[in-house]
Each structure stands twice: as C-alpha cells, then as structure tokens.
Amino acid sequence: MKLKVYKPKTLVLRRSRSFEDDYCRIMAAITATTMRQVAAFTLSVSVELLLFYASGFSVFHSVFGHFTRLWLCAALRWLALIGVSLLTLGVPKALLIRFITAHSLLPAVFETGTNAFYREESECGQLGDVRCWLMFSGASLAAALFWEITIPDTDEEAAGKEQKQKARVLFMRVVRLFRPDYPLLLGGLVFLSLASICEMFIPFYTGRVIDILGSNYQENDFLSALLFMGLYSLGSSVSAGCRGGLLICAISSFTCRIKVLLFGALTKQEIGFFGTTKTGEITSRLSKDTTLMGETVCLNVNMLLRTFIKTMGMIYLMMNLSWKLTFLVLMETPITGLIQNIYDTHYQKLSLAIQDSMGQSTEAAHEVVSGIRVLRSFNTEKHEAHRYYNCLMETHNLKTKRATISAVYLLARRLTGLAMQVFVLYYGRLFIQRGQMTTGKLVSFILYQSNLGDNIRTLTYIFGEMLNSVGAAGKVFEYLDRKALVSTDGKLQPDQLRGHISFRSLNFTYPANPNKTVLQDFSLELKPGQMTALVGPSGEGKSTCVNLLERFYEPQDGEILLDGEPLKSYDHQFLHKMISVVNQEPVLFSGTIRENIEYGLKGCSLDEIKDAAKESNAHDFIKQLEKGYDTEVGEGGGQLSKSERQRIAIARALVRRPQVLILDEITSSLDTDSENKIQKSLSSIPNQTLLVIAHRLKTIENADQIVVVSGGKVKERGTHRELMDMKGSYYKLREELFTEGN
Structure with missing residues (x-):
C-alpha cells in the first residue's frame, strides 16, 4: 500500500524538478541573449558617437575637403556599426542593415544636398553635436520602419x-x-x-x-x-x-x-x-x-x-x-x-470580403428568381427571404467595419495634417x-x-x-x-459518315462528384439504320452515355469510336451537326419559332424549316398562330406549352439531317398521336443511327436493340421478345415501370 501511495508523489516530484531545470535553462538563455543585445547596443552607440563627434574635429577639416570628409566618415561609421553587429549579434537582419545604412549616409546626403542647392553649410555640418545625432537617428529609424511596413522583406x-x-x-x-x-x-x-x-x-x-x-x-x-x-x-x-x-x-x-x-x-x-x-x-x-x-x-x-x-x-x-x-x-x-x-491593408481585406459576400447575395437572389415555381409550391417564401436577409446582413456588417476603419483613418489623417499646418504657420510667421x-x-x-x-x-x-x-x-x-478539359481541336471531317458508334470499356465519374462511379467497364455498339433503346432505373448511367456521346465530358478510361475513329479526332462543328440530341426538358431561346428551329445553322431555307416541322408534327399548330413561324416564343419558350416546345426542339434536331439522332425521354410530354407521327417520320430516315431513352413501352418495343443499364454496366441486351423470354431485369422493369398506365 505504501508503494501505491508514494510512487505517484515521487513521479510528480521528478517532473517538477525537470520542469524547474528546463525553466532555469530557458531563463538563463533569455538573460544571456538580453545581456548580449544590451552590450551590443551600448557598444554600437559608443562607437557611433565617437565617430560622429570625430567628424567635426578640426584635424579632419584641415586634412580632408568638406565633401571628402562627409563621405569618408559615413563609410567609416557604416563599417564600424556593421562590424559591431557581426561580432555581437551575428548576421544582422535586413531591418537593422537598412537602419545602419540610412543612419550612416543621412548626414552626408543632407549636407551634400544643402551645399549643392543653397551654397551654404548647416549647423550639423559645421560641428556635430547630440542634437544633430538624435535628429539623424530619429529620421533613419522612421525611414527604416516606413520601408519595413510598406515594402516588407521578411x-x-x-x-x-x-x-x-x-x-x-x-x-x-x-x-x-x-x-x-x-x-x-x-x-x-x-x-x-x-x-x-x-x-x-x-x-x-x-x-x-x-x-x-x-x-x-x-x-x-x-x-x-x-x-x-x-x-x-x-x-x-x-x-x-x-x-x-x-x-x-x-x-x-x-x-x-x-x-x-x-x-x-x-x-x-x-x-x-x-x-x-x-x-x-x-x-x-x-x-x-x-x-x-x-x-x-x-x-x-x-x-x-x-x-x-x-x-x-x-x-x-x-x-x-x-x-x-x-x-x-x-x-x-x-x-x-x-x-x-x-x-490600405485592412480596407482591401474588407473590400474583398464584401465582394464575395455580395456575390453570395446575388447568387441567392438568382436561385429564388429562377426557381420561383418551386418556391411557391413548397411555401418557402419566408425561409428564402430570411436567407437573403442573412446574406445582406453579412454584407452590411462588413461594410460597417470598413466604414469604421475609414472613420479612424480620416481622424488620424486630419490630426496629422492639422499638426503640420500649425508648424507651418508658426515657422512662417518667424520667417516673415x-x-x-x-x-x-x-x-x-x-x-x-x-x-x-x-x-x-x-x-x-x-x-x-x-x-x-x-x-x-x-x-x-x-x-x-482556362483551357477546357474537353478538347475541341479535332480536324476530321469525312465526306461520308455511316454513324457506327462503339462504347469501349468506359469508366466515368462526374467532376462535381468524383467519388461516385457512374459507368463501370461500359461497352455498347450502335449500328447505322438501327434503333437502340436504353432502359433502366433513374441514375444508373443512361443520360451519362448521351453526355459522353455529345462530348460534354471525357471518360476517365476507355473511348468512344465513331466509324472507327475516336470522337475527339472529329471537328467540333462537324460532330455536332452529325449528332443531334433532343432532351426531355427542351430549351428554347427568346426569338421567333423560325430562329429557334434554325438555331446554329447558316443559310437554312424556310422550306427546310417547314419540312422539319412537319416531321416533328409541329407544322399544324405553328400555321395556326397569328404570325406563324415569326411568332415570338418568349423567354425560355414560355409562350408555348411543353408539348409545343418539345416538337420545336425535335424540328431543330431534324432540320440538321443528322446521321446520329438521340432522343432522351422526349415522349413523356407528347400525346399519342404526335408520338406516332414522330415515330413514323423517324423510321422513314434510312441508315440513321437512332438512340432512344424512354419509359413508354410503345417507344421501345419495336427497337432493334434494347439495352438494360444498371449500376453503370450493360446488364442485358436484345430485342423486346428476347428480353421478355429471358424473364430477367427487363421483364421486371416492364412489369414495374413500362406499363400502359405508366
């Protein structure tokens, strides 16, 4: 029991002694450093005063000329002070070197300037005393500090x-x-x-x-x-x-x-x-x-x-x-x-913070305006107003801090200017x-x-x-x-393009979420004149295939070939003329219907536009409009219904006569009649490679190839009948999702 009681005390005592020893050693080192610095300062001042007073002795005046004496003494003082610093403090810091240089040369510069401009010698040049030494020392120290603060060198x-x-x-x-x-x-x-x-x-x-x-x-x-x-x-x-x-x-x-x-x-x-x-x-x-x-x-x-x-x-x-x-x-x-x-230092930091804060406020307001329908649907007006208020208050607080700093600066500047005006008036009266x-x-x-x-x-x-x-x-x-991560430097523009597409061992993750793999060892072949349908649950990689085919992104591994050549080797404009995409959410730009259909094309005739509109079942509703093809669609196509916007988007893709056409779930907003007419128009185009992503059974059951995508991989492929006979993933998806009612 005694061992258990006294052993901790012994340990504490040892630690206490060790701490005291370390403390004593540290204090001894600090004391030695301080004493060395005090000794260096005393020695430097003594040597400096000796040389400064010696410059005023008559023997110097008799042996050397006035300017020679000034600059010789300046050099001797500089060498002496640098030598004392090296012997006592080691290699001096940049601030100390600047101070010694300014302090040594300032009297010579001052006297030389006075003689050069005004042909007279100042009192300090005639006889050195403590007043002159203090004046030059103060000016040198102020100059060194000013240099250190404005142009730091540490x-x-x-x-x-x-x-x-x-x-x-x-x-x-x-x-x-x-x-x-x-x-x-x-x-x-x-x-x-x-x-x-x-x-x-x-x-x-x-x-x-x-x-x-x-x-x-x-x-x-x-x-x-x-x-x-x-x-x-x-x-x-x-x-x-x-x-x-x-x-x-x-x-x-x-x-x-x-x-x-x-x-x-x-x-x-x-x-x-x-x-x-x-x-x-x-x-x-x-x-x-x-x-x-x-x-x-x-x-x-x-x-x-x-x-x-x-x-x-x-x-x-x-x-x-x-x-x-x-x-x-x-x-x-x-x-x-x-x-x-x-x-300036504090003001600029606050200004940058205010700029970032204002950017956040602008972003918050933009999100609310662009998503006003969602805002109203979920009744979050007060929440968004409070969030915007917090952004504005952050900006307000930063501006208040900046205004306070400006007020203090203005006060200091005014007091400095006032003091200098008093000195000028006082000495000006004496001179008058x-x-x-x-x-x-x-x-x-x-x-x-x-x-x-x-x-x-x-x-x-x-x-x-x-x-x-x-x-x-x-x-x-x-x-x-900034160089785009997806290169557009390809030059290939063949006269004939078959539209044969091969996805080879693709691995891909989105830059915004690099930890989530979207496609894993994905391989697929799209043949000319055939319709391929991609099916599967949402988020499994179907739309990612479209994004890669459009070269919106580059896969981390693998490649996509078009007629045996990598996509990146094709000319950018040529590739996007030969491959057209119609998305589920069509995007129209403010302007007329004609301008939206011919968007990106030069020299497109009205007859070509009408033919494309007929193929997309859009011509009938367009001709019923008061201005026909010259009707304004409004911002984002807001003057048209979703179905009408969808048909115009299809016409915009068809007017290019692409060799590869991609339809990304476009039939969800179309009625049965429009869907049948579009399907008939698309099937009449020979040798066209058609890739469809759809949920409706009628859209995909006649496809030449149906591909089930799950987990970023091709899980099943074949015709509708083949996949139904397998009773695998496609069969289950059809029972769950691809019903007539859905």
Whole structure:
C-alpha cells in the first residue's frame, strides 16, 4: 500500500524538478541573449558617437575637403556599426542593415544636398553635436520602419511579395489589352499633363496678387497676375474635360472588347465547368469585374500620373518659396505613408470580403428568381427571404467595419495634417518677421501644402489600390486562360459518315462528384439504320452515355469510336451537326419559332424549316398562330406549352439531317398521336443511327436493340421478345415501370 501511495508523489516530484531545470535553462538563455543585445547596443552607440563627434574635429577639416570628409566618415561609421553587429549579434537582419545604412549616409546626403542647392553649410555640418545625432537617428529609424511596413522583406511576408509581383504581372497584361485604345490613352495623357501644370500655377499667382495688393500697388502687375490666373484656370478646366472624355471612351471600348473575349472563353468551356461554377460568379465576372479592369488602368493610372506630376511641380515651387518650410512639410510624408499603408491593408481585406459576400447575395437572389415555381409550391417564401436577409446582413456588417476603419483613418489623417499646418504657420510667421518670406509667398506655400498632403496620401493609396484592383482582372484572366478539359481541336471531317458508334470499356465519374462511379467497364455498339433503346432505373448511367456521346465530358478510361475513329479526332462543328440530341426538358431561346428551329445553322431555307416541322408534327399548330413561324416564343419558350416546345426542339434536331439522332425521354410530354407521327417520320430516315431513352413501352418495343443499364454496366441486351423470354431485369422493369398506365 505504501508503494501505491508514494510512487505517484515521487513521479510528480521528478517532473517538477525537470520542469524547474528546463525553466532555469530557458531563463538563463533569455538573460544571456538580453545581456548580449544590451552590450551590443551600448557598444554600437559608443562607437557611433565617437565617430560622429570625430567628424567635426578640426584635424579632419584641415586634412580632408568638406565633401571628402562627409563621405569618408559615413563609410567609416557604416563599417564600424556593421562590424559591431557581426561580432555581437551575428548576421544582422535586413531591418537593422537598412537602419545602419540610412543612419550612416543621412548626414552626408543632407549636407551634400544643402551645399549643392543653397551654397551654404548647416549647423550639423559645421560641428556635430547630440542634437544633430538624435535628429539623424530619429529620421533613419522612421525611414527604416516606413520601408519595413510598406515594402516588407521578411520570410513571413514572402507570400505577400509574391502576391504583389503577381499583381504587377496582371496589371501589365491589362495594359497590353488596351493596345487598340493607345491613341485615346495618349491623348488623355497629354491633356492630363496640361491640366496638372496649369492647376499648379494658380496658387502661385494667388500669392503674387496678395503681395501686389499689400505692397506698392502697380496696376499693370495686378492685371497681368489676374490674366495669368484666368488663363491657367481656363486651361486647367478645358484640359481636364478633354482628358475625362478621352478616358471614358477608352474605358467603354476596352470593357466592350473584354466582355466579348470573356463571353467567348466561357462558351468554350466544358459542361463540367458550369456544373462546378456558380451562375452568380460567372455573371459577376461578366458585369462587374470586366468594368473594374478598365478602370484599373484608365482611372487609377490617370489619378496616379496626375497626382505625381502635381506633387513634383508643387515640391519644386515650394522649394523656390522656402526650402526650409518644404523640408518641414516633407517630414510628414513617412507618417502619412505609414497611416495610409495600415489603412490600405485592412480596407482591401474588407473590400474583398464584401465582394464575395455580395456575390453570395446575388447568387441567392438568382436561385429564388429562377426557381420561383418551386418556391411557391413548397411555401418557402419566408425561409428564402430570411436567407437573403442573412446574406445582406453579412454584407452590411462588413461594410460597417470598413466604414469604421475609414472613420479612424480620416481622424488620424486630419490630426496629422492639422499638426503640420500649425508648424507651418508658426515657422512662417518667424520667417516673415526675419524678412525671409513675404505674406503672399506664405499664402501660396500654405495653399500648396494643403494640396501636397492630399497628393502624397493619394500617391501612397493609389499605387496600392492600382495593384489590388487587378484582383478583379486576375479572376477574369483565370477564365480567359482556362483551357477546357474537353478538347475541341479535332480536324476530321469525312465526306461520308455511316454513324457506327462503339462504347469501349468506359469508366466515368462526374467532376462535381468524383467519388461516385457512374459507368463501370461500359461497352455498347450502335449500328447505322438501327434503333437502340436504353432502359433502366433513374441514375444508373443512361443520360451519362448521351453526355459522353455529345462530348460534354471525357471518360476517365476507355473511348468512344465513331466509324472507327475516336470522337475527339472529329471537328467540333462537324460532330455536332452529325449528332443531334433532343432532351426531355427542351430549351428554347427568346426569338421567333423560325430562329429557334434554325438555331446554329447558316443559310437554312424556310422550306427546310417547314419540312422539319412537319416531321416533328409541329407544322399544324405553328400555321395556326397569328404570325406563324415569326411568332415570338418568349423567354425560355414560355409562350408555348411543353408539348409545343418539345416538337420545336425535335424540328431543330431534324432540320440538321443528322446521321446520329438521340432522343432522351422526349415522349413523356407528347400525346399519342404526335408520338406516332414522330415515330413514323423517324423510321422513314434510312441508315440513321437512332438512340432512344424512354419509359413508354410503345417507344421501345419495336427497337432493334434494347439495352438494360444498371449500376453503370450493360446488364442485358436484345430485342423486346428476347428480353421478355429471358424473364430477367427487363421483364421486371416492364412489369414495374413500362406499363400502359405508366
């Protein structure tokens, strides 16, 4: 009993000691790492201050020239700091290298720029002190952090960099698609430049007018300033209008062209693609994403170039007004860029989520509208309304989050701009008191400064927005680049086609449900001049045979031969002219009866259409209509009954004079008289291969071959009498399903 009591305690004690030992080792490692980092930081600061102060010693001034001293000290500081980092921390990270580089080179760059532009030396260039060192250190740290946030270079952000590179590639593809509209874009670029240049000079002449009114008034100078202000305003307005008109024309032309390309690419996809892709998603690509593609180049590039030209021009004019105030204003740029980058990251994520949510709402509404009869039959109006409401509320919540982020961003941006305006006014007053500026120049500078902040924020935003907005282009290109899984590259078009079809050892599963095998080792032969009937329970593979024969899908194993040649080797148009299918649920398109019968045929005469209509027993009811063959059938053939739609669909198949005709349970909506007339017409066509899937006994009992399909395999085959004598599966099906009453 003692062993049972104390043994668990001993185990616990051992685990506790092991845990304490591990904890002590971890804490010791953390402490050593921290001490090493503190030592590295202290040593780096000491070496840095020593070299920074040494650059101001008189011996350096006497031995080296001013620029030589600056850049030599920068190189020595960089080497020293990199060396200390290698000795104490090992291989430094990219962020630390960027900070050391910026911190070492910034004093030299600043002094070189000051001497080159203004022919004077700053206080930091004359004698290095702690104030200058802190200023350069702070600026370098801000620049390194800004670079790290806006252009990340860590392993964790590798996926983000790859995404940006993909966005650039997509953007260039969109630009190349604009090639037919290059003249319009070039004209828009010219007027854009003129509008930006004219707009830049308006604040300059505003300040000049104020100076003229405040000093010795000269009427000629005043009128001249007003004249130039008017001319620049007129030029800016006219150029902006011309720019907008040309770009709108380019967008419209591009959108129309890309929609046609996308529609053509979609119609070439295999049937399985439409089974796995939602209709709402396809319509969204056609309607919304194609429009966004045009705006990606025209509107975003237009805004980017216009803002860039204005920004560069404003900075140049502000430097002429006061270079000191200009440097003060530019200090706001890293802060603005940081705020903008954080905002863009969250805003774009929410925008993509909102786009997906809106697509779900559109899909829900589309399903309800297309299935309104089922909705009404099962009394699910409230359920569908609630489901649609949930989709809308999800979109609403995402939009609320996006609006909140926008509000916080706007507040931060306004506070930053307000703080910078206070600094500009304060130092501007000092410069006016010292005679370094005039009141008019300060007014012009403030006007430029208020626009410059907005322009810099726009530049930061629009570049990311331009790359992010090509997400819509990526979805469109995904469809444009997609190759149909069922190839249509066959070239075979024989002059004579017998219509001999062989199914050889087919194995097939639908792409939407790959775990369910529909056909297993399926083999069947259809001979010219014979009628073959497929029978069996629903879902056993009968309609799948039709889908494969129409090349809607490709079998995973086996092949289908037509006159000894694989189906894929035949020309696509030739194959579908020689093989016609009439489905149980006929599909008609809005238009006239004549247009629906000759659908897909060119040069089909009215006599041929009437002959086909007579064979399908449709001519009699058509001629009784007020407009005859020119009668509109309505959307989906809604103006006609199901029987009338069925007969028109049969006429549409017969007018092609196909060598292989497939009837997929078409007699379920026909009356006995129509069925007998159609059967008689079909039997009169010599050497035609006829495949029938039907439930009515009269439809199949005279067939040359009846095939019972069960479990994706051919279970029985033979004539009606042969199968009845066997008393097998066909006999049971006849007793259960193929009765006169059914």
